[in-house]
Amino acid sequence: MTIGSRGWHVQQFQTALASSGYWLGAADGVFGQLTQQAVWALQKTHGLRRTGVIDEALWNSGLARVRAQSKLKQDGIEIDLATQTLMIVKGGVVHLTLNTSTGNGNGERFEYLGGWATAITPKGTFKIYRKSVQETSTNAWVEGPLGRMYKPRFFTTTGIAVHGSLSIPPYPASHGCIRLHNSAQDYLLRTGRLVNGTDVRIY
Template identity: 35%
Template sequence: MRPVSPRTIRHRRPATHAALGTALLVAGLAVPATAASAAPVAANGAAAVTLAAAGQPTLRQGSRGAAVSALQARLTALRYDVGGIDGIFGPSTHHAVVAFQKVNGLARDGIVGPRTRAALDRPVVPTPRYTHPGYSIEADLTRQVLYLAKRGAVVRILDASSGRSSTPTPTGDWTVGRRIDDWRQSDLGLLWRPNYFHRGYAVHGATAVPAYPASHGCVRVPVRAMDRLWTTIRVGTPVHVYR
C-alpha cells in the first residue's frame, strides 16, 4: 500500500512418517508398503510419500474425511501453512493448496485433482535466497507466496497477494520497523496485524487474498496465517522482497 499517515483503531508439527502413512492408508490412497518407515526424503527433509492414485476423489473447500487429513499432513510436511490436521478442507487448507500450486506452476484454483496430486508426489522444494541465523521473511512476487525462513531453510510457506500493476510492491531488503497488534484502518483499507518494513508498506493479514496481485502495494496473507506468523516475527526481522 502507498505510504499513509498511521492511524490505529481500536504449528502443529508435521506428521511423523508412521502417522502420515497410516493416514494415507485410511484415506485409501496408494502408499508403498515401506512408506511409513522408509519414505524418500525431499531436499527440505519432507517425506516424499505418494499421494496420486487412480480413482481418488477430487478435494476442494468443503471436503472432509481421511483423504483431507492425508492431504493436510503432506502439505504440512512440505512446510505449507495448513494450520492443523483436522480432516476439514477449510480456508486455511484452501490457501495452502493455492500456495502449493503457485510454487509448482499449476492452475491456482485450490482444487486437488490429478495434476495437483501428481505434483504432491514430486514437488518443487523452494529454498530461500538469503540466510540469517534467526527468522526472516521473503516475499516472492513472481510466485505470489511468502516464505518464513531460518538458517537457510524455508520453514513455512504462505499464500500471498502483493501490489497490483498500478500500485506495485517495492522490491528490496529491509527489516520490520514497527508492528501493530490490531486492525489498522488506513486510507486504502483495513490491515490485520501489519508488520511495516518500508515506509507505509507492510506484510499484513487480510480477509481477501486473491491468487493474483491485488493489493495497493502491501503484501497480504490470510488473517489466520498472520495469527500463526505473528509470534514468530518481531521488530528487526529481515524482510526481502523480490521477483
C-alpha cells in the same frame, strides 16, 4: 477435493502439505480456507495453475511432499513477487510457505504522513520496524489510507506492511502491502516471525 470436502484423503494431503512447510493450521480432514491457501501456495511454488483444488494430477504428483526452495538462502522473510508466495527462511531452509497477495501494479497514489506514496510493492531488503499505534489487545484492525489492515507490521516508511486480510486471492490484488490470511498473520506473530528487526527480502 475442494472447499467443503472432508475425510481421510483430505487429511492425508493436509499432512503432506504441513510436513513440507505449507502452513494450513490443523490437518483435521476438513478442506477449509486455510487448506485452500496452502494448496494455492503449493501450486504457485511449482508453477501450476492456481485452482486451489486437489485434483487427481496434483494428488499423484507427490509435490505436496516437496519443500519450497529459498533463492536467497538468508534468514528472515522472503517474498517472491512472481509466484506470490511468502517464505520463512532459517539456515537457508524454507520452514514455512504461505500464499500471499501483493501490489496490483496500478500505481495508485495516496497521502501518507504528510507526503505522497505509490501503491506498489517495492523490491529490495527491508526490516520490520513497527506496528500501528492503533493496534491494541482489543483492536486488531487498523485503518490505513487505503483500507483496513489486520495486525500490520510495517517495513517501509511509506506504509507498506505484512498484514492480515479477509481477501487473499492467488494473484496480486493489494495496494502494495503483503496480504496474508488473518490466521496466518496470527501464527507468524505468535511464533515470533514478525518481530522488529526481521529482514524482509522482496524480489
